[in-house]
Amino acid sequence: MSLRSSYTVLAPIYNAVVARATARLRERSLAALPRGAGSRILVCGIGTGLDVPALPPGNLHVGIDLTRAMLARVPHRHDLILAQGDAMRLPFPDATFDRSVLHLILAVVPHPERCLAEAARVTKRGGMILIVDKFLRPGQTAWLRRALNPLSRRIATRLDVVFEDVLARVPSLVVTEDVPALAGGWFRRIRLEKR
Numbered sequence: 001m002s003l004r005s006s007y008t009v010l011a012p013i014y015n016a017v018v019a020r021a022t023a024r025l026r027e028r029s030l031a032a033l034p035r036g037a038g039s040r041i042l043v044c045g046i047g048t049g050l051d052v053p054a055l056p057p058g059n060l061h062v063g064i065d066l067t068r069a070m071l072a073r074v075p076h077r078h079d080l081i082l083a084q085g086d087a088m089r090l091p092f093p094d095a096t097f098d099r100s101v102l103h104l105i106l107a108v109v110p111h112p113e114r115c116l117a118e119a120a121r122v123t124k125r126g127g128m129i130l131i132v133d134k135f136l137r138p139g140q141t142a143w144l145r146r147a148l149n150p151l152s153r154r155i156a157t158r159l160d161v162v163f164e165d166v167l168a169r170v171p172s173l174v175v176t177e178d179v180p181a182l183a184g185g186w187f188r189r190i191r192l193e194k195r
């Protein structure tokens, strides 16, 4: 089963499962976005649009996702354009966006380093990348998560992604904030700056 097929199946229940647990975390992450600045903001792997209510007004947003059934549930906003596409091969020129949002997408895609490199490519120098996701720490055993990963990565998400390993592959990015967020720090809220 491909990720697109599984998220097509998950789309009708996604909000019921995920919305409540992640609402405050999303708000905290998106508080870093400017208000009324006319910035261009990429929302990568936008899913059903759970981030949309917390996007501050006065900017132009582009949301991209692989799965049409998820995109079909994104709430309408006049300042939000949607596109179907692959976060590992973004269909945008270099330095298109002032900010990029990667909420629950880096640990989902099969090649997180490609996804992060693409976000870095399309983000302007001095711009910011906002991440919320679940990551292992370097050297963390997490045997159960690693054991479940071969199944989980095919139907919903990877469980074995070490953020530091991914970041090391994208040298143009530096960490400006990295805080434990949920589930004993398994989920982290991270801000990166493009240098």
Ligand SMILES: C[S@@+](CC[C@H](N)C(=O)[O-])C[C@H]1O[C@@H](n2cnc3c(N)ncnc32)[C@H](O)[C@@H]1O
Pocket (backbone or CB within 6 Å): 003, 004, 007, 018, 044, 045, 046, 047, 048, 049, 050, 051, 064, 065, 066, 067, 070, 085, 086, 087, 088, 103, 104, 105, 108, 109
């Ligand atoms: C866990 S959901 C997260 C959705 C949303 N970002 C959120 O925070 O609720 C993962 C999303 O990534 C999308 N996705 C999976 N692989 C993708 C890819 N290669 N490119 C773009 N989106 C992808 C899925 O369709 C799904 O909507």
